[in-house]
Amino acid sequence: MRRLTLIALLVAAIVLPCIYVATMAYDDLRSREADASDATERTARVAEEHAIKVFDMNETLDARVVDLVQGLDDAGVRSRGAWIHEKLKSIGGGYPQVAAVSIFGKDGTLLATSAFWPTPAVSIATRPDFVGIRNGTVLDHVSKIMQGAVRGGTVFNTGIARRDASGAFDGIVSVAMRPSYFDTFYRELLGKSPMTMNLVRSDGAVLVGYPAATHARDAVDPRSPLGEALARGSTSGVVRMRSPTDHDSLIVAYRRVGSYPVYVSCGYRTSAIWAQWYRHLSVLLLSMFTPSIALWCVIWLSLKRLAAEEEAWERWQAEAAMRRSIESAWRQSRKMEALGNLVGSVAHDFNNLLMIISANVQIARRRGVPGIEHELAAMERALKSGQSLTRQLLGVARKQPLHSETIAVARWLPACRQLLKASLGAKASLVMDIEENVWPMEVDVAELELALINIAVNARDAMPNGGRLTVRARNISFRPGEGFPLAGDFVQLSLEDTGVGMPPEVLSRAFEPLFTTKPKGMGTGLGLPQVFAFCERSGGLAAIDSAIGAGTSVHLYLPRASGLPHIERPAEPGVEEAAAHGLRVLLVEDNEEVAAGTEALLQMMGHHVQCARQADEAMKLIDEAEANAVRTGGHLPFDLLISDIHMPGTMNGIDLAEAVQQRALKLPVILVTGYAEELDRARHVDAHVLAKPFDIALLEKMLRDIQRELPSHTHLAN
Template sequence: MKTEQHNSLRMLQWMMAASLAFPVALFVFAASNSWFSTNENADREIERTLDVAHEHALKVFETIDRSLSEINEIVRGRSDDELRANVDAMSARLKQLTDALPQLKSVWVFDNKGRALINSLDLALPHIDFSDRDYYRAHVASDVGTFIGANLLPRPPYQGAPFFGVSRRRVSLNGHFTGVVQASVLPEYFEKFYARIGRAPGSFFALGLTDGSVLARYPNLERSARLDPKGPVGRSLSENPDGSLITIRAPGDNIERRIGYRRLAGYPVYVSAGLETSAIRDRWLKAIGYHLIFGIPATALLFGLLLFALRRTRRLNFEATKRREAEEALKHGQRLEALGQLTGGVAHDFNNLLTVIRSSVDLLQRPDLAPERRARYVAAISDTVTRAAKLTAQLLAFARRQTLKPEVFDVGQCVSSVTDIIGTLTGASVEIVTHLPDKPLYADADLGQFETALINIAVNARDAMKGEGRLAISVTASEWLPSATMPRKDGYVAVAIADSGCGISPDQFERIFEPFYTTKEVGQGTGLGLSQVFGFAKQSGGEVVVASEVGKGSIFTLYLPRVAGSAVRPPPTDEAPLVDGNGLSVLVVEDNRDVGTFTTDALRELGYTTELRQSAREALDEITSHADRYDVVFSDVVMPGTSGIELAQQIRELHPDLPVVLTSGYSHVLAQNGTFGFELLQKPYSIEQLSRVLTKAGNWRKARRETA
């Protein structure tokens, strides 16, 4: 309370002091605010005008570029003699193009020695060598794309306004240089446009090249002027090549201006717009004049009120800042707690799995171990590896980084087939009721992950009902996602699972999808089931919504993208049975030496012929030299330099009949974009799985060769 009183008294003292000096203070305050406001408004006006000039110039050059491409297509494959023989018809087409574009003065086609073959002018073609022009010289040595040159004067017998050339290289069908296609652009076209949009006093526009050449300028001065690279504009271009706002004194007329410049995307051209600083200053003086004439009596009281409001606002801002800092600290603590829980959960589960593996390995190393015990320990290791892979898959599912294998399936039919499994898991005391649609509803998602999500939700519901109650599963169509603002064309398939359990308390509602978060007793669950559902729904393009009330149960609704019935793909064929390699030749590409050596040794044991390479570059060199030696390429995805996906795409282009099988434990590219049409074997894989997928790929190639 004392602090507030002290502040109020101090505020009154400030107001009393201000009331004594208000005429001067008010004028300085208003003048400074008006000065900054005027300059900010001028900068915004310059930016808006620059947007217009930039958009105009970009469209003009893109139009010219497309016209040159069109002309290049017209003359492509025609010899110089053919063009001379059809000069009238070709000139008419060029003239038609020139008449349609007011920015063009003329269009020309030159041969490989700089002589004109065709132009859009009505005058006869003179025997003049144009090879010294910049728009021609730029293309002789190499293809530089679209070239924009400096301002030039017409060469006799031609007359008229200055122009600058925009040109492209002509090449023959075999890629040899055959000449140049060039458009003569009128700078005055830009200057007239700038005169129309630059109606504000002191307006300024310029169009120039990156080398400092000025192509067009308003107000018009000497177009052939060049900017000094060591001057203020040159230094600004080197520091901010894409664009900026600067204040300079132009060397041409020695007038100080505030200008903004911007580079055209894809072209060595800058557009600038600005205002004279004297015009900005006149605006400010005019605004201050109104303050002096009309504002002094009315502003005195306002100044006091503003000062009071300013003090209060500062206090409120200070309090808001403190509150935000406290909220950020709380959120940071919650994030650290969640990260600690996730890390601890992963460490706990993996340490348990590693303990089983380590103990089994130690026991296997004991001498005189009975065969049945050896088999039991080996089985324990295999089972533990499978559980570790499942744990990793659940973590990737929550992080939306798993590699999905989407397929189109009937959701109702899938729910019907999974119901038996759910009934076995929930027990006879749980009544399961399904409400399926009369017509099939198809979804595009990973079928295996969908079934896992249903089972995870059902198991969670069973535990909430303590093994006794009613579980209702319904499948319906929905046009919207609950969080979406617009409907989807084909809509969504909504799978709702309602239980009669205890419900979810409000303090737990926000955390149910967190990995390793569980309210069950130790050993009764990992806390990864619902996190898998959440990650699968989000990565599939849908979402999961929960409605719950304590004591009345919960409803989990899973939304998946729906597809039309006509888009249904046939089901995948069964995997090939496990067979020996029978001499099938495999090129293994794996940057991890231990994994690569183990894979090649295991494949040789199964009768495959193998060769190991540790990078995509080495693999490409090997395939280039001995492409016919191999039946299948088996490559890791994540490798230094060129990835396995890029390697597979290059092999597909060079050798489309050579199958490529990819393998990965995790790749963000695969998680975001899929497998790009390649067969994928997820790590960790068994030798049986590897043998099946390689045999399947090898049989595909043999069948293709037999039918060829």
């Protein structure tokens, strides 16, 4: 939205000033043209008034001369030539525009002039203005530009006819006018303005042109707008036309000079208008676009900064999303850790209960109590179910120890067909698709079997009317940066059912411990969490794809094994070993009932047992026994230490085993626990490890191995 706003502002900052400048420039040009038209009209009016005064004065001079020679014929004028010369000189000599005042006879001969005395012999009998006045043509009362016949120089003449007593033509009186007088007036009138002035006859003949360089022609082009206006006899107006000399465009205002056949015209060069307009436009552009350019730069920088901010925002969003993902994963991890601790604590206590029951069942069997065989068998089945549940709980809590081994998938997976078929039920079919040369993988086989069973049971429940479960195995490799959380070589086990599928809200919680959509009593919510925990602890990953009506696919990514698959060898026949007996055992167990059951079993096996409730108490007994043995030169009163790992006090079972191993007198140790992390640490101690709940037969085998390793004099005879 901000980007669009800035772009709109940028467009507006460009378009609006351009529109404003174009409008202002257009209005300024029209205004200048209108001002030029007004200026030409005003100037033409001033020139008209001046010309009227000049021509009226000439007409007055002509009338005075006519009155001067009234009643005199040509001979009478000549006879009084000197006197008339002086009179003419006094009449016209005081006017700068007058070059000469002359009297011509009816044959065109010069009779008298103000310019010379004696009068030169001059005739104008053939001159157009003389012929025109004689013939009564009004136009010729003002002549064209010519060379003066009396005084010389460039002049034009205004004249009137002389009449005798009968009214017949008796010659003319002519006043010669200097064009330079009009040039001087027009120069003062126009000053330095880009205007021109013309004084023309109504037939288009140019009498005066200023400046002279712009009027090289003697007449106005009759095809021009001004020529057409003169031909129509228009008294005034404004026209546009081209200059006949330089072809510049002109705005021309013209006016007729009174009743005389003469016009004044004033032209304004449009090139001057354009030059002034360009100068004003440059100032307008500079004053308008200088801040506009600054504004454009600001908006452009804002857009650039906005792009940088958007990029930073996107990076921040990505970082925030990553941070939220990390925080969510951290919270999920904390939740799983808390849940795991809770489940682990419950499983630990549950294991102790199972140990008590298992020990007492074994005691009952060894004592051969009659009549309770059925009850003992039911208790043993319940013990196996409890051990399986505890195993699942510890697996979900990531506290179940893994016993990894390398297996060949192509041989191992088909061997699980019957197990999977039994889990699926009769209505569903099982299909296996195993690629050739599938890599071996390193896993806890029991945990993998449990994971497959959990998935198969879920598939069975998702296909109540029957369906198909397809098990696929193939090799897959992930490289760093490909978007997969793991990198390396993996074996992908995919279990795909044709069931009802999961909605998104269920799919998002599928791996969450204790979450189940099954009816009460039908599911524990530990199946898929066990699968996920097993894959994660094995160094792999589990993922689910599902949609309503499209079935569910569970993918297990388990790491490729670096070694060769383990080949089981058949047990070699041999002599059955005798049971171990007569060992002196220090039993360390904080749970009294577990300790009592274990002590009773060991005593039934023929061993001597001394109990301690904590590792600190056991350490104290060992210190006292070691000190006594050193003092008397004898041996320790114990052949073996059996200790639980998880117990109260400053030391746990592993700390106790490490402390014992540091003594000069070595003592064999058996550690018992159900926690995976404790077992991982226990493997780094020189001790035998039993995972709870343990089998009595396994304990007996371990005791026999320890008894064989002991010197014969260190244990009691049975």
